[in-house]
Amino acid sequence: GQQVMQIPQYQHVQEGEDFTTYCNSSTTLSNIQWYKQRPGGHPVFLIQLVKSGEVKKQKRLTFQFGEAKKNSSLHITATQTTDVGTYFCAGATGKLIFGQGTTLQVKP
Amino acid sequence: EAQVTQNPRYLITVTGKKLTVTCSQNMNHEYMSWYRQDPGLGLRQIYYSMNVEVTDKGDVPEGYKVSRKEKRNFPLILESPSPNQTSLYFCASSLEKGGGYGYTFGSGTRLTVV
Numbered sequence: 001g002q003q004v005m006q007i008p009q010y011q012h013v014q015e016g017e018d019f020t021t022y023c024n025s026s027t028t029l030s031n032i033q034w035y036k037q038r039p040g041g042h043p044v045f046l047i048q049l050v051k052s053g054e055v056k057k058q059k060r061l062t063f064q065f066g067e068a069k070k071n072s073s074l075h076i077t078a079t080q081t082t083d084v085g086t087y088f089c090a091g092a093t094g095k096l097i098f099g100q101g102t103t104l105q106v107k108p
Numbered sequence: 109e110a111q112v113t114q115n116p117r118y119l120i121t122v123t124g125k126k127l128t129v130t131c132s133q134n135m136n137h138e139y140m141s142w143y144r145q146d147p148g149l150g151l152r153q154i155y156y157s158m159n160v161e162v163t164d165k166g167d168v169p170e171g172y173k174v175s176r177k178e179k180r181n182f183p184l185i186l187e188s189p190s191p192n193q194t195s196l197y198f199c200a201s202s203l204e205k206g207g208g209y210g211y212t213f214g215s216g217t218r219l220t221v222v
Contacts, residue, residue, distance in 0.1 A: 006150075009148070031208075033210055033211075035210075035211075041215075041216075042198055042213040042214060042215050042216050043151070043198070043200075043211070043213045044213070045210030045211060045212070048208075048209065048210060088150065088151065090211075092208075094205065095153075095156075095205050096205070096211065098143075098150050098151040099150060100148065100149065100150035101150050101151075
C-alpha cells in the first residue's frame with residue numbers, strides 16, 4: 001500500500017546546530033504537509049507544499065518539496081530549545097498518510 | 109476560537125467495559141477522522157467520515173466504531189475495550205479528505221485499558 005517514510009526517527013542536537021528531517025513517499029503526492037507535536041501535546045499544522053520543487057520558509061524553518069513530488073524535507077537552522085518535539089510529514093494521495101515522525105531533542 | 113474538542117483527556121478503564129470518546133469541531137468541516145498514536149508507529153488512522161452519515165474504515169479499525177449523526181460530532185466507541193487498545197487517541201478535522209489547508213487536531217485522549 002501507499003507509504004510515507006520519514007527519517008531519522010530520533011535526532012539529538014546541541015542548541016545552535018542545524019536539523020533536517022526527510023520524508024519519502026512510494027507514490028506521487030498531490031501535496032505534502034508538515035506538523036509539529038510538542039511533548040505532551042497534539043500535532044499542529046505548520047505548512048502545506050503543493051508545487052513541484054516548491055520551497056517555503058517560516059523564520060528558521062525551510063520546507064522543500066521534491067521535483068518528482070515524492071519527497072520532502074524540513075530543515076531548521078540554528079535550533080533552539082523551543083524546537084523540541086516530533087515533526088510529522090503527511091502526504092496527500094486522495095487521503096492523508098502520515099510518516100512515523102522525527103523526534104527532535106535539543107540540548108542547551 | 110476554531111478548535112476540535114475531545115473528551116475525556118485521560119481515561120482508565122477495565123477490559124470489556126464499553127466507552128465513548130467524544131469529539132466536536134466548530135469549524136463546519138466536512139471531514140473528520142480518528143487516529144491512534146503509539147511509540148514508533150506514528151499516527152494510524154482508525155476511521156474517518158466524509159460527511160454526515162458517511163463513515164469508512166481507516167488502517168486499524170478493528171475493535172472500534174464511529175458515528176456521524178451531526179456534522180460537528182464524531183464520537184469514537186469501543187464496545188469491548190482490550191489492553192491492546194491502550195493508546196493516545198486524536199480526533200482531527202479538515203475541509204477535505206486530502207487535508208487541504210491542514211488538519212486541526214484535538215488535544216488527545218490518553219486511554220489505558222487494564
